[in-house]
Amino acid sequence: MRRIWPKITRIYWDPDYNLPVIKPEPGQEDLFYVLKLTEPGDARPAFTVDYVRLKRAIEYEFLSDRLYRRFFMDYFLLLNKVPHWDQMWEIVSSGNVLGQLYYDPFSERWRFRLNYTGAYLAINEGLVDKVVVDKKIFRGQVLDICNSSSRQVVLVDENNNIKGIGETIGDKIIVTKVFKEKRMPIETSWKKSSLQDALKHNEYGILFYEEKAIRFLKKLYNKHPLPVVVSYSGGKDSLTALDLTIKALGDAQVLFNDTGIELLETIKNVEYVSKHYGLKLVKASAGNAFWKAVWIFGPPGKDYRWCCKVTKLVPIAITTRRQWPDGALNIVGQRAYESMDRARSPSIWRNRWVPHLLSASPIQEWNQLTVWLYIFHYNLPYNVLYEKGFERLGCYVCPSSTLAEFKEIEKHYPDEWNKWLEVLEYWRKKLEQPKEWIKYGLWRWHTPAVAKKRLIKHIPNYVLDWQKEYKLRLLNSKINLSPIKYHYEDNKLVVMFNKEVINDEVQQQFITNVLMLKKKIRRVKESGEIIIESAKTKVLINNSKVIVEPYDSPENLEDLADILKIIYRIYGCAKCGSCVLWCPQRIIKLTSHGPLPRKPCNACRICLEVCPISEVLVEKVVLPLITDDPGIWKRPTRRHGTEIIETFRFMGIISDSEV
Numbered sequence: 001m002r003r004i005w006p007k008i009t010r011i012y013w014d015p016d017y018n019l020p021v022i023k024p025e026p027g028q029e030d031l032f033y034v035l036k037l038t039e040p041g042d043a044r045p046a047f048t049v050d051y052v053r054l055k056r057a058i059e060y061e062f063l064s065d066r067l068y069r070r071f072f073m074d075y076f077l078l079l080n081k082v083p084h085w086d087q088m089w090e091i092v093s094s095g096n097v098l099g100q101l102y103y104d105p106f107s108e109r110w111r112f113r114l115n116y117t118g119a120y121l122a123i124n125e126g127l128v129d130k131v132v133v134d135k136k137i138f139r140g141q142v143l144d145i146c147n148s149s150s151r152q153v154v155l156v157d158e159n160n161n162i163k164g165i166g167e168t169i170g171d172k173i174i175v176t177k178v179f180k181e182k183r184m185p186i187e188t189s190w191k192k193s194s195l196q197d198a199l200k201h202n203e204y205g206i207l208f209y210e211e212k213a214i215r216f217l218k219k220l221y222n223k224h225p226l227p228v229v230v231s232y233s234g235g236k237d238s239l240t241a242l243d244l245t246i247k248a249l250g251d252a253q254v255l256f257n258d259t260g261i262e263l264l265e266t267i268k269n270v271e272y273v274s275k276h277y278g279l280k281l282v283k284a285s286a287g288n289a290f291w292k293a294v295w296i297f298g299p300p301g302k303d304y305r306w307c308c309k310v311t312k313l314v315p316i317a318i319t320t321r322r323q324w325p326d327g328a329l330n331i332v333g334q335r336a337y338e339s340m341d342r343a344r345s346p347s348i349w350r351n352r353w354v355p356h357l358l359s360a361s362p363i364q365e366w367n368q369l370t371v372w373l374y375i376f377h378y379n380l381p382y383n384v385l386y387e388k389g390f391e392r393l394g395c396y397v398c399p400s401s402t403l404a405e406f407k408e409i410e411k412h413y414p415d416e417w418n419k420w421l422e423v424l425e426y427w428r429k430k431l432e433q434p435k436e437w438i439k440y441g442l443w444r445w446h447t448p449a450v451a452k453k454r455l456i457k458h459i460p461n462y463v464l465d466w467q468k469e470y471k472l473r474l475l476n477s478k479i480n481l482s483p484i485k486y487h488y489e490d491n492k493l494v495v496m497f498n499k500e501v502i503n504d505e506v507q508q509q510f511i512t513n514v515l516m517l518k519k520k521i522r523r524v525k526e527s528g529e530i531i532i533e534s535a536k537t538k539v540l541i542n543n544s545k546v547i548v549e550p551y552d553s554p555e556n557l558e559d560l561a562d563i564l565k566i567i568y569r570i571y572g573c574a575k576c577g578s579c580v581l582w583c584p585q586r587i588i589k590l591t592s593h594g595p596l597p598r599k600p601c602n603a604c605r606i607c608l609e610v611c612p613i614s615e616v617l618v619e620k621v622v623l624p625l626i627t628d629d630p631g632i633w634k635r636p637t638r639r640h641g642t643e644i645i646e647t648f649r650f651m652g653i654i655s656d657s658e659v
Contacts, residue, residue, distance in 0.1 A: 004039055005039040005040040005337075005340065005343055006340065006343040006344050007336045007337065007343045008039050008040045008041050008337075009040055009041045009042055009337050009365075009367040010034050010035075011034070011035045011037070011041060011043055011367065011369055012024055012029075012033065012035070013032055013033055013034075013035050013095035013186075015032075015033070015095060015187065015188040015189060016031075016188075016189055017191065017193070017197070018075075018095065018188050018189045018192075019076060019193050019197055019198050019201045020076070020078060020092075020202075020369060021201065021202060021205065022369055022370045023204065023205030023208045023209065025204050033095070033186065035078075035092060036097070036183070037080045037090060037092070037097065038080060038083075038090060040336075040343070041080060041337075042080065042335075042337035042338075042367050043079060043080035043092060043367070044079055044080075044369060044372055045076070045078060045079075045369065045373075045376075046077035046078065047387055048387065049387060049388065049389040050077070050079060050089075050101075050389075051072070051077070053101060053110045053389070054068065054072055054091065054101055054110075054112065055068045055072075056110065057101055057110045057112035058072075060109065060112075060151065061111065061112050061150070061151050062127075062128055062129075062152060063149065063150055063151070071094070071098055071118075071121065072091070072093050074194075075093050075094060076194060076198050077091060077092060078092035078369065079092070079101070080092065080097075085105075085451060085455060086102070086104075086403050087102065087103045087391070087405070088100050088101070088103070089101045089102070091112075094189075095186055096117050096118075096185045096188070097115060097117060097118075098114065098118030098121065099112055099113055099115050099118040100112070100113050103404035105440055105441075105455070106458060108407065110404075113152065113176070113177065114128070114152070115179075115183075116162060116179045116181065116182050116183055117183050119154045119162050119165065120184065120185060121185055122154065123156070123160075123162070128150065128153070128154055129148035129149075129153045130153060130154040130155070130156050131143075131145060131146070131148060131153045131156070132156055132157065132158060133145070133156070133157065133163060134157065137155060137164055138175065138178060139164075139176065139177065139178050140175060141174070142172055142174055142175075143172060143173040143174075143175065144171075144172055145173060146168050146170070146172055146173050149168075150168065151167060151168055152165060152167055153165070153166050153167075153168060153173065154166075155173075155175065162182070163178065163179065164177050164179055165179075195376060199373060199376055202373050202377075203377075205373070206370070206373055206374055206377050209370055209374070210244065213248070213362035213366075214247055214362075216347070216360075216362050217244060217245060217248035217331070220348065221249055224329055224358055226324075226327050226328050226358065227324055227327075227328045227329065228249055228251065228252040228253070228329045228331065229252060229253045229254070229255045229282070229320075229323075229328045229329070229330050229331070229357075230242045230245050230254055230255065231255050231256075231257075231330060231331070232255065232273065232274075233257075233333070233394060234256070234266035234267075234269045234270050234383050234393055234394075235333065235383065235392075235393045235394070236368075236371055236372065236382055236383070236386065237338075237363060237371060238332070239380055239381075239382055240366070240374055240375060240380070241331050241332060241333035241361065241363055242254065242277070242333075243374075243378065243380055244362050244363070245331045245362070246277055246279075248362075251279075252279060253280045253281075254270075254273070254274045254277075254281045254282065255282050255284065255316075255319070255320070255330075256270045256281060256282070256283050256284070257284040257285070257286070257311075257312055257316050257319075258284065258285045259286050259290065259395050260285070260286045260287055260288055260289060260291065260311060261395040261396055261397050263393075264413075265384055265385050266383060266385065266394075269381070269382075269383045269384070272381060273381055276381055282319065282323055284315040284318070284319035284320075285315055286310065286311040286312070286315045289311055289315075289574070290307055290310060290397075291423075292574070293306065293307070293310050293576070295477065295478050296479065296572045296574055296613075296617075297574075297612070297617055298431075298473045298476075298477060299399070299423070299424060299427055300397075300398075300399050301444055301445050301446035301447075302399045302444055302445055302446075302449070303445060303446050303620070304446030304620055305399075306616040306617065309576060309578060309610075309616075310574060310612060311395070313353050313354075313578075314578055314581060316354060317353060317354050317581055317582075318577070320354055320357055321356065321581075324356065325356070327356045327358065328356070328358070330354075330357040330358060330359040330360070331359075331360060332359050332360065333361065334361040334363075334364060335361070335363055335364060335366055335368075335371070336364050336365060337367055337368070346364075347361055347362075347365075348360045353582070353610075388408060388412055390405060390408060391405060392405065396409050396416055396417075399443070399444040399445075401444075403440070403441050424438050427473075427476075430473075430476035431473060431476070432468070432472060433469075434459070434462060440459065441455075446620060447466065447620070447630045447631070448464055448466045452464075466624075466630055467625060470482075470624060470625050471483075471484070471625060473621060475498060478571075479568060479572040479617075480499070480571075481497060481501070481567070481568070482497065482498050482625070483495050483496070483497055483625045486626055488551065491549065491550045491552055492547055492549040492550070492551055493547070493548040493549075493551035493556075493560070493626075494546075494547050495546045495547075495626055496544060497544045497545070497546065499544055500543050501541050501543070501544060501546060502541055502567065505593075506570050506571070507523075507530075509593045509594065509596065510566060510567065510570060512596060513566045513570070513594070513595070513596075514532055514563070514566060516597060516601050516603060516607070517562055517566075517608070519532050519533065519559075519562075520533040520534070527542065528542065530542075535555075536553065536555045536559070537549075537555065537559035537560070539559060539560060541563075555637075557627070557635075558637060558638070560626075561618065561619075561639070562608070564618050564622055564623070565608055565611070565613070565614035565618045568614070568617060568618050568622060569594045569608075569611055570593045570594050571593070572613050572617065573590070573593065573595075574613065575590060576611075576612060578611055578612065579594075579595040579611055580595070582606050582610045583606060583607055584606060585601055585602065585604075588601075588607055605639070609639075619632070619633040620633050
């Protein structure tokens with residue numbers, strides 16, 4: 001199989017003791033084998049809630065818990081997350097992956113599906129039903145044979161060779177899985193095992209990773225003797241990083257960012273952990289910024305992340321600049337196996353938005369199993385949300401969450417969920433979406449993404465019309481300004497909006513903002529037309545019409561984008577303060593219609609590039625409507641990034657080696 005992840009982790013299995021091993025002792029590698037897991041192999045131990053889900057899922061599939069009692073109950077299980085349209089885990093028991101536990105958004109329940117290894121063991125012990133199929137099968141095929149009352153059956157040929165898995169519906173079977181890879185089970189002792197057994201068996205590995213992390217932190221501090229601050233989110237990784245930091249350096253401050261959309265258990269855990277270690281807690285807070293901005297931007301999406309700037313980057317930057325103006329060593333619980341981006345990240349870095357902090361992760365190469373064994377070994381005060389079935393912690397409305405996680409929020413936190421549901425219901429109606437838009441979490445994607453289309457296939461009569469949705473998002477936001485139509489004539493682009501683009505109230509603000517970009521601007525008194533000129537482009541604004549001439553090069557589009565960003569920033573400023581915070585000249589003040597310089601600026605463009613209105617709403621909603629391309633924000637000619645980095649380098653905030 002082709003390797004996809006830049007880094008994958010290894011988890012060993014001891015077949016005699018029937019337990020996982022995170023790090024074999026020297027000379028003992030040959031006693032174990034490496035688990036074959038889906039990349040990156042970042043498996044974790046099962047919690048009680050996972051055992052409960054698995055048992056119920058197996059009972060639902062096979063109308064009996066015999067399979068659960070034989071292969072899963074009283075064993076130390078691992079769960080490895082795999083790609084799925086919602087949430088799916090490979091279940092490892094006794095050193096073998098025996099199937100997948102997954103959340104089915106259509107039946108709103110957890111289900112279990114045997115893989116080849118699990119099916120082989122199950123039918124050999126007579127624990128599940130099998131159906132003989134004497135012809136070639138394919139996924140989705142309907143078989144007119146059914147002699148089982150079980151919901152899930154193993155499909156075999158006349159020689160009892162396993163071919164696939166089927167689901168019974170009435171007197172028919174639908175083929176749900178055809179096995180191409182036939183992985184036989186690896187023999188183990190099948191000894192019953194517990195968490196305590198796993199902890200005892202991994203004492204060497206826990207100590208190995210702990211000592212390596214402590215050496216890393218001590219070396220880092222010796223080279224950069226700055227005030228030490230640990231970013232603590234209330235999650236397992238940052239808890240581990242915090243504990244290691246105290247062991248290595250003796251003291252630190254704790255930084256927590258309250259996004260305003262955190263669950264109560266997380267807030268309580270942060271306060272408890274700070275007191276537990278006797279450390280000063282520094283809180284950054286977004287207040288109600290999210291709940292105000294959502295009426296401007298609409299719901300956030302996996303591909304429409306305006307919320308991160310508003311609720312995280314800005315409050316963190318403000319707080320850390322105030323607390324550590326001369327810089328600090330920021331210890332972060334980041335791991336390589338969390339995402340592709342983090343897999344490519346070094347262990348020490350600077351975030352370009354908080355360049356005064358030198359960030360480092362002592363657990364960059366740790367997998368989840370190592371983290372959890374460390375936490376359990378030292379009995380660290382982890383967040384109880386994990387025991388309730390939450391996989392990821394943080395903002396409870398995050399579009400990166402799965403429907404399975406939202407189901408848990410709805411179950412345990414009805415007040416918080418209903419508050420968010422009211423917002424979603426408002427936007428559902430305004431965007432003229434069916435109820436499935438909320439039910440199946442389609443709001444989590446702004447663009448017509450592949451994952452969104454995959455879900456839509458299962459919704460009868462659902463029509464995906466992204467242009468209509470984008471227009472309605474703009475028309476029903478606080479901004480209420482949207483391109484309605486556009487056309488080309490005589491090498492010009494003509495765009496019509498739903499109303500006057502620059503009214504008298506904001507005209508002076510607009511002119512001042514255009515001058516900040518060192519563009520020429522004038523107003524024709526007779527017609528009221530506003531003309532903006534740059535090196536290669538002329539933009540004319542007259543009432544509800546915007547004309548770009550010429551319109552035959554990428555430069556013309558970029559000049560138009562600049563003007564649109566200024567316009568939308570004036571009408572939709574979220575008051576996040578990004579422009580004020582990151583202005584290198586410190587000359588911007590916020591007004592009711594966005595930023596204004598207190599004195600002439602040097603046109604560095606940073607205030608435009610850091611603005612979520614400019615960089616998210618205009619790039620991902622407005623420009624797609626004008627170019628008929630929902631992916632226009634990915635264009636290589638887009639003006640961003642290098643100007644900011646060059647400015648920070650010029651200011652001495654970032655060195656060449658850190659860019």
